[in-house]
Amino acid sequence: MGMTRQRPGRRSANGTGTGRGAPRSRHGSETPNRKGEKPPAAAVGNGHRFDFHLHLSQYWPQPEVNRYDLGLDFTVEGLTREMDAQGISDGLLLQLESAPGVEATLEEAELMFRASGGRLWPTSTVDPTRGADEVAHAVALWGQNPELRAIKLYPGYRHFYPHDERLAPVYRFAAERQIPVLYHQGDTLDPMGKIKFSRPIEVDEVAVDHRDVNFVLCHLGNPWVEEAAEVVYKNENVYTDTSGLVWSPRLPYYERQIARAQRRMENALAAMGTVDRVLYGSDWPLESLELATRMIESLDYPRAEKDQILGGNARRLLGKRRRSPA
């Protein structure tokens, strides 16, 4: 296999893992992110930034604490205001496994899409452990929804592997529509999650078996960042997002966490040898859009490549979508 596969060569490490100038002291403040560095004016003004990983839902677990800033406005207005401040025109609104069912995800997706003036793009999710009928039902409903832009799955939270056979109809649907399938990867917010299901290596199998589907490893596979980088490097149909690597300024060692996340991101990008399949994401409301974009801006990469990460790659990937099956 290795002899015949064409793939982009690994570039030597481009960055030096600096970004040390970016973090500022934030201790003791609940709303420090509003005082952070502004990205360059040109980037803010271009309106092409796209956030691949946003949440805004009535099913968000413990919204009173699961937010980077206890004072943040967890509404469409609050989110779009932060998007405007960072020059983010649109984003994927990822539906949650905690929703009561597929109908609920689609209803909420449509509501938010409309309320945001089309800026929060609709997605859905399904839990295959609820059985084959649930999956068939989900796929039937998705088939009636031409606006759907992506499917998000939660293997660690719901205790299934990405290569679970019950997901075959989901992958068929994603291939027909040419919309990506995202996996929550790595650590789970919920201690009842089982993280063996959320390792990047488990996605390699579906990536090989479903070459006609594009997959996204969320959170750079954190903490398995190098493992995620390898799965992305090896498989041209696998992407990764940069979301949720740092959480709240309320947590100890926040500055160190930011510095560590930046180093790890630089390492992962160097291991992939390309930024073509790296997607900027925040995981708002867990991470501020200001910090999430700043970590990309701090990368030691040329402007054009940072712009690819900040939106170009997302638009190319999501632009493949067909509104109905081929």
Ligand SMILES: [Zn+2]
């Ligand atoms: Zn998330």
